[in-house]
Amino acid sequence: xxxxxxxxxxxxxxxxxxxxxxxxIGFLIVLAxxxxxxxxxxxxxxxxxxxxxxxxxxxxxxxxxxxxxxxxSFGQTAFFGIAGYSYGxxxxxxxxxxxxxxxxxxIALVIAALAALLLGYFLFFGRISGVFLGIVTLSVTLxxxxxxxxxxxxxxxxxxxxxxxxxxMSNMPPLTIPWPGGDIILFPDVQLYYVVLGLLVLVYLxxxxxxxxxxxxxxxxxxxxxxRAEMLGYDIRKxxxxxxxxxxxxxxxxxxxxxxxxxYITPSSMGMTAAxxxxxxxxxxxxxxxxxxxxxxxxxxxxxxxxxxxGAQYALVVMGFLxxxxxxxxxxxxxxxxxDLLGRLGKxxxxxx
Amino acid sequence: xxxxxxxxxxxxxxxxHVTNNVDLSLEAGEVHCLIGPxxxxxxxxxxxxxxxxxxxxxxxxFAGEDITxxxxxxRIRRGMSVKFQVPGIFKAxxxxxxxxxxxxxxxxxxxLHEEIDRLLEFLKLSxxxxxxxxxxxxGQKQWLEIGMAISLKPKLLLLDEPTAGMSPEETHLTGEMVxxxxxxxMTVLAVEHDMAFVRQVADKVTVLHLGQVFAQGSIDQIVxxxxxxxxxxxxxxx
Amino acid sequence: MDAITVAFAALYQFGDAFAFLVxxxxxxxxxxxxxxxxxxxxxEFIMCGAYVTVSGANAGLPLPLAILLGALVxxxxxxxxxxLVVRHLYERPLDTIVATWGLSLIATQGxxxxxxxxxxxxxxxxxSFQIGGYSYSVYRLVxxxxxxxxxxxxxxxxxxxxxxxxxxxxxQVPHMAAALGVDxxxxxxxTFALGAGLAGLTGGLYAPTMTLVPxxxxxxxxxxxxxxxxxxxxxxLGTAPAAVILAIVKSAMTSWQGxxxxxxxxxxxxxxxxxxxxxxxxxxxxxxxx
Numbered sequence: 035x036x037x038x039x040x041x042x043x044x045x046x047x048x049x050x051x052x053x054x055x056x057x058x059i060g061f062l063i064v065l066a067x068x069x070x071x072x073x074x075x076x077x078x079x080x081x082x083x084x085x086x087x088x089x090x091x092x093x094x095x096x097x098x099x100x101x102x103x104x105x106x107s108f109g110q111t112a113f114f115g116i117a118g119y120s121y122g123x124x125x126x127x128x129x130x131x132x133x134x135x136x137x138x139x140x141i142a143l144v145i146a147a148l149a150a151l152l153l154g155y156f157l158f159f160g161r162i163s164g165v166f167l168g169i170v171t172l173s174v175t176l177x178x179x180x181x182x183x184x185x186x187x188x189x190x191x192x193x194x195x196x197x198x199x200x201x202x203m204s205n206m207p208p209l210t211i212p213w214p215g216g217d218i219i220l221f222p223d224v225q226l227y228y229v230v231l232g233l234l235v236l237v238y239l240x241x242x243x244x245x246x247x248x249x250x251x252x253x254x255x256x257x258x259x260x261x262r263a264e265m266l267g268y269d270i271r272k273x274x275x276x277x278x279x280x281x282x283x284x285x286x287x288x289x290x291x292x293x294x295x296x297x298y299i300t301p302s303s304m305g306m307t308a309a310x311x312x313x314x315x316x317x318x319x320x321x322x323x324x325x326x327x328x329x330x331x332x333x334x335x336x337x338x339x340x341x342x343x344x345g346a347q348y349a350l351v352v353m354g355f356l357x358x359x360x361x362x363x364x365x366x367x368x369x370x371x372x373x374d375l376l377g378r379l380g381k382x383x384x385x386x387x
Numbered sequence: 388x389x390x391x392x393x394x395x396x397x398x399x400x401x402x403x404h405v406t407n408n409v410d411l412s413l414e415a416g417e418v419h420c421l422i423g424p425x426x427x428x429x430x431x432x433x434x435x436x437x438x439x440x441x442x443x444x445x446x447x448x449f450a451g452e453d454i455t456x457x458x459x460x461x462r463i464r465r466g467m468s469v470k471f472q473v474p475g476i477f478k479a480x481x482x483x484x485x486x487x488x489x490x491x492x493x494x495x496x497x498x499l500h501e502e503i504d505r506l507l508e509f510l511k512l513s514x515x516x517x518x519x520x521x522x523x524x525x526g527q528k529q530w531l532e533i534g535m536a537i538s539l540k541p542k543l544l545l546l547d548e549p550t551a552g553m554s555p556e557e558t559h560l561t562g563e564m565v566x567x568x569x570x571x572x573m574t575v576l577a578v579e580h581d582m583a584f585v586r587q588v589a590d591k592v593t594v595l596h597l598g599q600v601f602a603q604g605s606i607d608q609i610v611x612x613x614x615x616x617x618x619x620x621x622x623x624x625x
Numbered sequence: 626m627d628a629i630t631v632a633f634a635a636l637y638q639f640g641d642a643f644a645f646l647v648x649x650x651x652x653x654x655x656x657x658x659x660x661x662x663x664x665x666x667x668x669e670f671i672m673c674g675a676y677v678t679v680s681g682a683n684a685g686l687p688l689p690l691a692i693l694l695g696a697l698v699x700x701x702x703x704x705x706x707x708x709l710v711v712r713h714l715y716e717r718p719l720d721t722i723v724a725t726w727g728l729s730l731i732a733t734q735g736x737x738x739x740x741x742x743x744x745x746x747x748x749x750x751x752x753s754f755q756i757g758g759y760s761y762s763v764y765r766l767v768x769x770x771x772x773x774x775x776x777x778x779x780x781x782x783x784x785x786x787x788x789x790x791x792x793x794x795x796x797q798v799p800h801m802a803a804a805l806g807v808d809x810x811x812x813x814x815x816t817f818a819l820g821a822g823l824a825g826l827t828g829g830l831y832a833p834t835m836t837l838v839p840x841x842x843x844x845x846x847x848x849x850x851x852x853x854x855x856x857x858x859x860x861x862l863g864t865a866p867a868a869v870i871l872a873i874v875k876s877a878m879t880s881w882q883g884x885x886x887x888x889x890x891x892x893x894x895x896x897x898x899x900x901x902x903x904x905x906x907x908x909x910x911x912x913x914x915x
Contacts, residue, residue: 108726165661170895173892177889255480262471270460306846347734353730362713
């Protein structure tokens with residue numbers, strides 16, 4: 035019991051909104067709802083819901099880097115693509131037997147982490163910040179897109195895996211869990227749903243612990259006043275790089291899950307439009323809080339999905355307006371603005387009583 | 388042995404020789420004030436000591452170690468700490484979090500919050516501990532930053548115009564605090580304009596003029612020095 | 626004879642790359658240098674200029690006039706965007722990037738909805754000439770001359786006109802400029818329109834050489850970013866020398882391994898440069914004055 039309460043204490047802190055028994059009871063109710071949801075739905079719809087969930091990891095990572103750390107990383111899709119393509123190349127070459135797809139996930143994430151470490155070293159140890167950080171990271175993802183788009187020829191193959199240029203790679207095996215009595219193949223269906231939901235809960239709680247730890251304190255301090263943070267004896271470059279790599283791994287996780295979910299990945303997942311979407315989710319929800327980012331991402335994605343029926347271009351125009359209006363009217367994000375409003379209302383009510 | 392020593396320290400920006408062969412020496416335990424007319428190179432010298440600028444030539448020694456090539460955070464870890472002129476605080480964090488961020492690696496987790504409470508009391512900020520630091524009054528912000536700076540338990544405390552924007556009363560209180568810290572063994576280097584403050588705290592005063600050490604001595608010697616008065620008057624006239 | 630052929634080919638490649646970098650970047654650089662704001666809708670102003678130019682040319686306007694029209698329409702749209710969005714964000718330069726990214730999405734996808742996925746282009750004018758058995762486009766030489774002309778024009782504008790003096794006063798000490806009676810708001814406004822207009826000019830100039838699609842802005846934006854990052858916040862001491870260096874890298878890499886490696890070379894150059902010169906070339910050149 036004591037261990038449990040200590041665990042909860044580490045999940046909470048000034049760096050995250052949502053604390054106390056009410057929040058956690060609400061959290062458990064939502065989680066229970068999410069767990070029982072497949073019982074009230076069919077496999078196809080549940081499989082589509084997984085699609086939403088795959089993106090949330092990237093959004094949470096961006097919240098960490100941008101919302102908490104204050105570094106504009108506009109190239110999260112680069113790591114999404116790197117990990118997605120890595121997963122494709124690995125599994126197309128080595129298949130799915132003996133649980134190799136799980137190893138492929140890990141290797142793909144390590145590759146994304148190494149790429150982030152290398153790029154982040156140049157950026158943060160070169161003391162790049164602010165607008166330049168944003169446009170360099172964006173340039174990286176744009177170049178990667180162009181690079182992958184021109185790999186149509188047969189000479190662009192890694193082992194058995196053709197990169198296929200603009201059309202992208204497809205038909206890689208989905209995630210497969212080795213199981214006595216027959217492997218469990220995670221097609222977009224109920225089983226994959228539970229796996230991804232589990233990962234999501236794990237990542238969300240893990241990040242809450244991280245941002246409320248001493249690491250999180252320093253990260254937010256760097257966002258607020260980098261000079262002061264350094265003059266407290268912190269090597270701020272290492273903290274920024276650390277957050278950047280964690281964010282990249284989470285973007286990579288989204289990439290891997292997306293690739294295995296749809297069994298394809300294309301260069302356009304790293305293009306200008308794709309890169310804009312995580313910015314929309316995170317900015318609209320409220321980048322400086324994990325819970326707001328999580329809710330915002332899911333809400334915006336469902337809205338986007340609903341609009342896509344009329345054509346993706348209409349949905350994207352709406353996303354553009356959403357982004358502009360959020361920045362102009364609720365710069366901290368809509369969910370956080372709403373939470374502030376509710377908080378104020380609650381306070382004034384108590385004041386009246 | 389001197390705690391802080393600069394040897395023939397030079398800093399040039401293009402043709403401008405901002406710091407010219409400065410030899411400065413701080414004995415452990417003294418309160419040393421750096422004064423001089425505007426443009427004398429005080430801030431530059433201060434930033435050189437902190438590692439925010441790197442010198443064109445010369446050496447900086449701290450507790451006998453050559454720290455010229457070290458980065459700012461490494462110097463801080465060796466036992467320096469700084470309070471900036473414009474309060475350098477984390478505005479979107481609470482007062483308590485500000486101190487927590489400063490102190491979390493210097494105190495064991497078990498006693499961290501006790502230490503924070505003690506420091507809050509010392510800073511007269513106990514009532515504001517949960518407020519956002521950005522909402523404090525100017526004087527309170529200055530005190531909070533002083534609190535962060537001293538919470539590192541530095542050997543050398545660097546103060547950049549600590550009383551800027553303070554009322555005479557607040558200035559005097561700040562002076563008393565510096566004296567108390569000094570009594571506990573902290574060495575202090577302060578850039579300061581306010582002569583009342585300098586008179587209150589300084590064991591030794593260095594006058595910088597045109598990037599060079601112009602005069603050095605006790606406050607009485609400096610005040611009695613007509614040449615020093617002349618450069619200040621010169622400043623006033625032109 | 627052969628040496629001359631090779632030298633000309635290399636020079637032509639360099640000039641082509643230089644023109645593309647300068648023209649891609651100048652609008653972005655003017656806005657960044659003056660206002661510290663990165664306009665992520667920069668590519669869409671280029672697109673706008675290209676579309677207007679082609680529509681004008683198809684409607685019978687002579688090409689130079691059509692290009693001018695493209696630049697003017699872009700500038701007008703820029704002024705409008707400044708009025709509606711950017712003006713409200715001067716205190717928050719980082720948010721400006723995000724907001725202009727939203728504008729970029731709206732513009733790209735909106736064009737796709739209204740005008741469809743491509744627009745019939747116009748052929749490259751002025752034909753070609755031959756040196757040593759290779760054929761070169763005359764229009765590319767015109768683009769090179771235009772790049773130089775734009776730099777010269779900006780130099781004249783910022784140094785010899787009243788607007789230029791006020792603008793430079795405004796970047797250096799905004800409150801002082803305001804105290805001296807400079808209307809800093811309209812300076813920012815005009816600067817943003819100028820940057821957008823330059824982007825439109827670039828779009829118009831390159832319109833005859835490429836296919837018109839709503840996402841054509843992305844073709845320019847990477848080069849524009851890279852040039853501005855390497856150059857830093859000054860058009861003359863930054864963008865121009867950065868374009869020279871990057872054009873050498875790009876043309877060398879391109880003739881060695883093709884277009885794409887030209888771009889990869891650019892990106893690697895930028896990453897190395899920021900590690901060595903965090904404030905870009907202009908920051909390096911100006912360091913003595915800080």
